[in-house]
Amino acid sequence: MTFAKKMMTATAALALTTGAAFADAHAMNPMVGGAEMSAEKNIIENAVNSADHTTLVAAVKAAGLVETLSGEGPFTVFAPTNAGFDRLDAGAVENLLKPENKDQLTEVLTCHVVGKAVMAEALQGMIKDDGGEHPVPTLGGCTLQASYADDGRMMLADENGNAAFVTIADVKQSNGVIHVIDGVMLPKQ
Incomplete structure (x- = not known):
């Protein structure tokens, strides 16, 4: 094999290795709603780029929670998709977005937020340690039950x-973690 051919082979191998490493780096943080989620951006900076979370972003803005969820954290956000909001009764989202219902909207949204970063593996361990179901207290005063x-x-x-x-x-996220969910958690009614 000639020197030039050896160099081309080595360069091709390096390109494949670099490409694989690049792909692995991006695979570490999944795409959400067709957008790349950057671990260097905060919850709001990433959420606004997800086509699957436009209702959630509108609700966060209407509730005045943008600054809070852009803050230092750490937070865990169980982020309902647009389809999750669509599962609510007809007119419920529109009603919650009315200015006079800001307090109720804030309560609903903060029932999706935990005041620390909780990765799935840790939550899985807590579920197992608690016999199959683990209580998850939220900043909104709700207690969610995590299970499998x-x-x-x-x-x-x-x-x-x-x-x-x-x-x-x-x-x-730079200030915590998001877990995408397919429904909306509501305060006790």
């Missing part, structure tokens, strides 16, 4: 029995 469905998916239930599955776990 029969098919192995992590599930959350609010105090009303509403359930949601974690569809994307461990989306790292």
Whole structure:
């Protein structure tokens, strides 16, 4: 093999290795709503880029929580998708977004926020240690119950029995972590 051919082979191997390392680095933080989530951005900076979280972002803005969720944290946010909000009764989202319902909206949103960063593996351990279900107190005063469905998916239930599955776990943020969920957790009614 000639020197030039050896160099081309070595360069190709390096390019493949570098490409794989680059892909692995991006695979560490999943895409959400068609957008790359950067662990160097905060919860709000990432959420505004997700096409699946436009309702959540609108609600956070209406509740005046942008500054809070852009803050130092750490926070864990169980982030409902647009489809999760669509599961609520007809007109519920529109009603919550009215200025006169800001306090109620804030309570609903903060029932999705924990005042520390909790990765899925840690929560999984807590569920196991607690015999299959672990209480998750939120900043909104709700206590969610984390467990696993029969098919192995992590599930959350609010105090009303509403359930949601974690569809994307461990989306790292500079001020915590997001776990995408397919439903909305509500305060006890």
